[in-house]
Amino acid sequence: MTLAGLFALWLLMSGLFKPLLIGFGLASVLVVGWITSRMDAQDGDHLDIRLSPLRLAGYLLWLLAEIARANWSVMRIILSRRMPVRQHLFRVPFSQKTDLGQVIFANSITLTPGTITVETERDNFLVHALGYDENDDEALAEMDRRVAQVETAGGV
Amino acid sequence: MFLVAAVSLLVSMVIVLARLFAGPTLYDRVLAVNSFGTLTVLFIGVLGFLTGRPDFLDIALLYALINFVGTIAILKFFRYRAIGDVSASRELGQ
Amino acid sequence: MNAVDVFLEVLSWALIVSGSVFVIIGSLGLWRLPDFWARLHGASVTESAGVILLIWGMCIQAGFTLITVKLIIIGIFLFITGPTATHAVANAALVTGWRPSEAEGLTGAEPEPLRPENEDDALDGGEE
Incomplete structure (x- = not known):
């Protein structure tokens, strides 16, 4: 195979x-x-993939839209004269059960410009944001939910 | 069209090189090298289209692989001062 | 030259030119932003928007050939390794004890102290 x-x-x-x-x-x-x-x-290290392909495709489309929006805001920060940077390091809890799901979530956070996963802990990520505002927590929680939905329990 | 892409990639490669030389810290430089590698992959691909020789894409793929492994190797070396088996060299150091 | 061809030509033009613009903006960010932690984000603009747009544009130009397959493989590879490399750089900087400067009125989270030596997980252990 x-x-x-x-x-x-x-x-x-x-x-x-x-x-x-x-x-x-x-x-x-x-x-x-x-x-x-x-x-x-x-x-004997194995990686079993427990994702539903259809939901993964849907998630990737949503992620592309999210990347486009994040790019726009980071671009405004870079190109403005004063560069209104508001850096912040904060915790983001994750709810994925498999390693692969957690990797997808962490990579998606890093892939959207403006946020970077800096450190992984037992059930939190440390995330660094360039232009932090209070809505970011909510946006990341939604991404967390969507990644958790991509996972299928027990390989169904 | 590919000329536009090639020129802008070259311009950004020069900017990234400037950051690479300016530093100021090690991590800035590693970041710049990684970014430069990504730009090089794209540039080789665009160059393949520009000269009508799509074989260049093989080189681009290879460069992408080497770039990633190289970045990780550099970081691992600066963190542990060893590239091979980390736990073995740590026991030697103690 | 029918309507579909024209549409694809214009679309790939738009994708490649906007990708070029994002690449330049990303490296400009790498140059202009004030410190290392901010520069990470500048580099990630190049890595996400620039790569995605340019690879798509080139795919449309190539049409249904083996070239497109190679481009897609390159794209997927960059899509996965780009964030991983950025994370590795940021994590290495954090582990050496360097903390990002915080905006006014915000306190940064402090990472948990590194776990005591974990034998089967050597990459996760402490530096010493």
């Missing part, structure tokens, strides 16, 4: 279908599979 995926990636990246190149592709796919299985025996 994984090997087939890797081989498809090779074909997409090379776009050439000569026997020699396909042979190279097969060889490298097999070598990678062998190395990965050795590494897997070493630490």
Whole structure:
């Protein structure tokens, strides 16, 4: 399964279908599979993806709109003459259960300009904001809710 | 159109380089290097379209990979003074 | 040259030119903003808006080819690693004990003291 995926990636990246190149592709796919299985025996670290694809797509669209809005406000700060910076470091609680959900939330916070996840704690993120105002907490709480909805409990 | 993009990417690369030389702290410089890497990836891609040689995109992809790993390696080195197995070198240091 | 072609041409023009503008604004922010913590945000403008708009514009120019697949792979990769690298820089600065300056009337949250050594999680431990 994984090997087939890797081989498809090779074909997409090379776009050439000569026997020699396909042979190279097969060889490298097999070598990678062998190395990965050795590494897997070493630490047994697994990532199970428990996200619903449809909701993830919806979330990404919402995130794009959010990024556009945040970009606009950061752009106004950068281009204005006095640069009305209002820096603040604050805690944001998260409610995602899986590691992957938390990573998506933290990365989304960092991806929207104006807020950056600086540190992760047991059930909070430390977030640094460039132009902080009191609505930011509410906006981040909504993002938290939306990421938590993307997660599916128990791989449904 | 790609000429516009290429020129503006070049301009911003010069600005980022200025920040890279001005510093003042280590983290400013690491940030500037990372930003410069992202701009380089975009620039190589645009250059591929500009010269009509889309093979450049392979180079851009490779550069994106190297840029990320490089940034993480630099930060890890300055934090632990070691790039390999952190826990082993920490025991050696104690 | 039918209407769809014209529309796509104009759309990709708009995307690439606005992406270029955002790239310049981001690096201008990296240069103009007063201190390191603010500059992080300038860099993230380049990383989000600039990358997304430029890659989209180039995808539309390339049409349905393998080039588009490569562009999308580059885009996804930058989309994931860009924030991660920014977070790594900010986190390294915070761990060395450097705190951002706060705006008037606001007190910053202080990070929890680092947990005692956690053997199976070496990257999360303290510096010493």
